[in-house]
Amino acid sequence: MTGLYDRHLAVSPEWLALYYRHPLELTHGEGRHVWDADGNRYLDFFGGILTTMTAHALPEVTKAVAEQAGRIIHSSTLYLNRPMVEMAERVATLSGIPDARVFFTTSGTEANDTALLLATAYRRSNQILAMRNSYHGRSFSTVSITGNQAWSPTSLSPLQTLYVHGGVRSRGPYAELSDEAFIQACVADLEDLLGHTRNPAALIAEPVQGVGGFTSPPDGLFAAFREVLDRHGVLWISDEVQTGWGRTGDHFWGWQAHAEHGPPDILTFAKGIGNGMSVGGVVARAEVMNCLDANSISTFGGSPVTMAASLANLSYLLEHDLQGNARRVGGLLIERLRGVTAASPAVREVRGRGLMIGIELVKPGTDEADPEAAAAVLEAARAGGLLIGKGGGHNTSVLRIAPPLTLTVAEAEEGAAILGEALRAAG
Structure with missing residues (x-):
């Protein structure tokens, strides 16, 4: 992967952002999961920036x-x-x-x-x-x-x-x-x-x-x-x-x-x-x-x-009423995320509707955005097998969660648990 990363740096603009200290090459996907070039499997909670809307490799498409x-x-x-x-x-x-x-x-x-x-x-x-x-x-x-x-x-x-x-x-x-x-x-x-x-x-x-x-x-x-x-x-x-x-x-x-x-x-x-x-x-x-x-x-x-x-x-x-699925499973996911983040002093707010959820991070005891914490949670979530995004108007201190709309209840529970562990590991 280092070789591909070096080649990327040699021909790409400096302002072309990449996630992670060691960037991922995604090689294939199925349903709500993707795999990298090293064979690691991830639950995808970002869908290529909200673009894989229904599922990876959806047979009908x-x-x-x-x-x-x-x-x-x-x-x-x-x-x-x-x-x-x-x-x-x-x-x-x-x-x-x-x-x-x-x-x-x-x-x-x-x-x-x-x-x-x-x-x-x-x-x-x-x-x-x-x-x-x-x-x-x-x-x-x-x-x-x-x-x-x-x-x-x-x-x-x-x-x-x-x-x-x-x-x-x-x-x-x-x-x-x-x-x-x-x-x-x-x-x-x-x-x-x-x-x-x-x-x-x-x-x-x-x-x-x-x-x-x-x-x-x-x-x-x-x-x-x-x-x-x-x-x-x-x-x-x-x-x-x-x-x-x-x-x-x-x-x-x-x-x-x-x-x-x-x-x-x-x-x-x-x-x-x-x-x-x-x-x-x-x-x-x-x-x-x-x-x-x-x-x-x-x-x-x-x-x-x-x-x-x-x-x-x-x-x-x-x-398949994926709007209804977004409402039902998204409601459960945001409830679970509020539960796993309730004890974290770094979490200012969990917000969203449907399968469009943000977790805003701040420096504990303050209202000051903490982009370093967001980056650390992103890395820890990846290590746990979960891909998420980040953003926000205050120095990218918001974790962005937007899985494909076919997300199951079991996958929502799994993702919330991984993210809870990632917050604890990064904190």
Whole structure:
């Protein structure tokens, strides 16, 4: 493995992050487990950053990919593409957006980039409202609206970005307020901000902040925001790259926890829908999607193979009620995690919904983030046979837990026990 790591360092950018002191080469997977090049088996609680959504090597998906690859792999959007049209029809219906149009991309970054293009063209404004602690991708436009400094390497931007309160419930100036008062304070802040701006195009927001450490506002915040945004003509973009497809358990889309005023104007998705294939996309009502006055295409977006994978994956997800499984098994997992972490002075908070759970670590006796502890727990969990992620707006001090949605009760119990041991070993 050292040889491959040395080769990686010789040809890769320094800023291309790798987990672990001795990075892993994963060679194959099955179900909720993966194996490394040394033959070690791991329970996977991160799914390649929430992307292996249903299961590793899911037979229905691998069969669909193989069959489509045997017919035709690529055509581009210059030709009619049956799998792409079929997938667009299903996504348009599931989105809840009336008269919806769907455009497929190859990543969440590209999906959010497209949403920004649509919003700024429709509103004829380069002002964007974004949430503090947010993450929306790695392109030039999406890093410029990312509110998490650790993932935004430049202040140069084609957009003017203004940041709004509300994405982090338990930190910041409103943390001690009740949920109702928290929403009122954030809405007042938004009203004040809009009073000092000329013509914002859109607010882009993750219903649950992913890279930010699986933080979320009280249910109803974005509904309250929407009432204000509508008065000012500002669009709402819901970034569902990590929250979509039932992962939160209670809802199919994250925006549905804030549904009083209906669906967003624009919805973006990616990651899990391809179960590892490179799929992203944008949904918007026709008036917004069709506002561009120039031609465009996508060479790789909506390719026959990735659409075949997505159709098979979506069918499996719906037919096996994986949203319900995320709610049931996720509820048990968060209960177990709260139990195994209750005695740890390093654990500030266990939070989440469904199979999207964060454990925030601090230096004992303080409220100060402890990224070194998070790194140590990551290593100890790996040694115990469990892969997890990390993130957070305070120096990556949050353990991120997001297993495939087919996780069993026994696997949830096993993972929680390993993580409890890892916390004790690292502490």
